[in-house]
Amino acid sequence: GNSTWEEIDDVKAGRNYGWPTTEGPSNDPRFEPPLYTYPHSGATNGNPEGCAVTGGAFYNPAVGQFPASYNGKYFFTDYCSGWIYTLDTQSRAVTRFASDLEQFPVDLKVGPDGSLYYIAHGFGAIYRISYTLQTAPQITAQPQNQTAPIGGSATFTIGATGSAPLRFQWQRNGENISGATSSTYTASNVPATYNGSLYRVVVSNGFGTATSNAATLTVTSNKPPTATIDAPSLGFTYIAGQTYSFQGSGTDAEDGTLPASAFTWRIDAHHDEHNHPFLPDTKGVKSGTFTTPTRTETASNVWLRIYLTVTDSAGLSTTVTREIFPRKANLTLQTNPAGLIVTIDGSPVDSPVTRTGVIGVIREIGVDATQELGADTYEFVSWSDGGARVHEITTPATNTTYTATFRRVAGLSTPVVQAPQPEFSYASLAAARGTASGATNVGGRLQRLSDNFYMVRATDGSITWQSAVNTLSGT
Structure with a gap:
């Protein structure tokens, strides 16, 4: 097209498409007519309008992502109007596929993953259009039977998949529970009359509904057991690379002293606001050991949380926790002369620099072989601890300074x-x-x-x- 029309042509060798004599629809027998045209303004009958076709691609990926109805269709986009249409080259019918694209699309490609990609010239960025199958909910994890003492609580949890957003509604004995609209529901302060109640959840979205199996709540006059972590003691601190013991006890009003089979231990390693499994669920022991690793998170805001759960013969459980924290020391890295760059755990920083770490954790310190400071060039000579230019250290028990010594390279005159x-x-x-x-x-x-x-x-x-x-x- 030129000033009035845009056109999509089926280019064949030796054919005359009329440029620049004509543009857009043409009945002139001298010229090959376009497969499809659209105007710069005044479009009718649901056809698009724009200013310039700037991208086009047939949808025939090795791995199809879009519905099968898109296979073989020609996708094209317009620079000014920010839309993508599809063209059926057989029927020559067009259908709007996408609108409100980012500014000024200038290319359109089908990726090997079956997604559609376009370049937005106005933002200098590449955008992806992908297809997500829309499905009704499916239950992936059923709620489990629970036991609670009179006045206690019980928690039911459901797992479900399906197109977002998923909506949840818990029911007790077939009646909706007000406010119980998440994937987890906790029945609190349960009375004896709730014994034998059935709990289920209805999961729904815009494409369907799924109802879980019913879980039974058993309310008992049995008292929950008491659990105690005897070791590590309150206020205990640890260092990396050492083996420590854990030990606990449990009693129950009905069962008396609980056997080892009633015990489950777990330890999580915490860093800042997240955590990782450290010791997985360990059942059937009242005591054991764990070893703190030396190659681990190098930050200092870390700690361990120990869990002990004891369960009586009636199925009631009690969980207690204890947090233990590491002993720490400061590492200071400096250079001679002062002000050169050092690396700690692979990250370059200006010296001098001080980092706090857990005693016993392995760190890496280093420097570049040559560095410039002002108009001078310096080359590495040695570390104060005798280590290589880049080497590992074990965080010592006391605050320690490591110095990298350099020597000045002799200056040279202009040739x-x-x-x-x-x-x-x-x-x-x-x-x-x-x-x-x-x-x-x-x-x-x-x-x-x-x-x-x-x-x-x-x-x-x-x-x-x-x-x-x-x-x-x-x-």
Whole structure:
């Protein structure tokens, strides 16, 4: 198209498509008519309008992601209007596929994953259009039977999949529970009359509904057991690389002292606001050991949380926890001369720098082999602990400073250019020679600045000196 129409053509060898004699729809027998056209303004009958076709692609990916009805369709986009339409090249029918694209799409491609990609020139970015199958809910984890003492609580949990958003409604004995609209429901302060109650959840979205199995709540006059963590003790601290013991006890009003089979232990490792499994559920023991690792999270805001759960013969459980924290020390990295860059755990930082770490955790410290400070260049000599330029350390028990010593590389004077001289031809420039005091094995090369102006550069492989500019009148 040009000023009035845009067109999509089926290009065949030797055909005349009328440019620039005609644009848009044409009945002129001299020209091959377009497969499809749309105007710059005044579109009718649901057809698009725009200013320029700037991208197009057939949808025939090796891995289809869109519904099968899109296979073989031609997707095209317009620079000004921010839409994508599909064209059926057989029926020549067009259908709007997407609108409100980011500013000024200029290319359209089908990716190997079956997604559609376009470049938004106005934002200098690539965007992806993918298809998510819309499905009704499915129950993936049924609620389990629960036991609670009179006045206690019981929690039911459901797992479900399906197109978002999923809606939940818990029911007791077939009646909706007010406010119980999440994937988890806790029945609190349960009375004896709730014994035998059935709890289920109805999950729904815009495409269907699924109802879970019913779970039974048993309300008992049995009292829950008492659990105690005897070791580690309250206020206990640890270091990395050591083995520690845990021990607990449990009693029950009905059962008396509980056996080891009633015990379950777990330890989670916490860092900042998240946690990771450290010791998985360990059943059937009243005591055991765990070892704190030396290769682990290097931050200092870490701790361990120990869980002990004891369960009586009636199925009632009690869980208690204990948090233990690490002993810490400061690591200071500095250089001589001061102000050079060091690395700690692979990250470069300006020195001097101090980091707090857990005693016993392995860290990596290092420096670059050569560094510049002001106009001078320095090369690494040694670390104060005798380690290699980059090496591991074990966080010591006390605050410690590590110093990286450097030596200054001897300065070199500007090389004196002996050749070429004025009036040399370009072909003679390879004969450039130079001298530089304070270095050996100095090589030279010529660098063209502009017509007839060159400079000579000399380097020993790490430092470059620049000569004055020579004026050449070569041919």
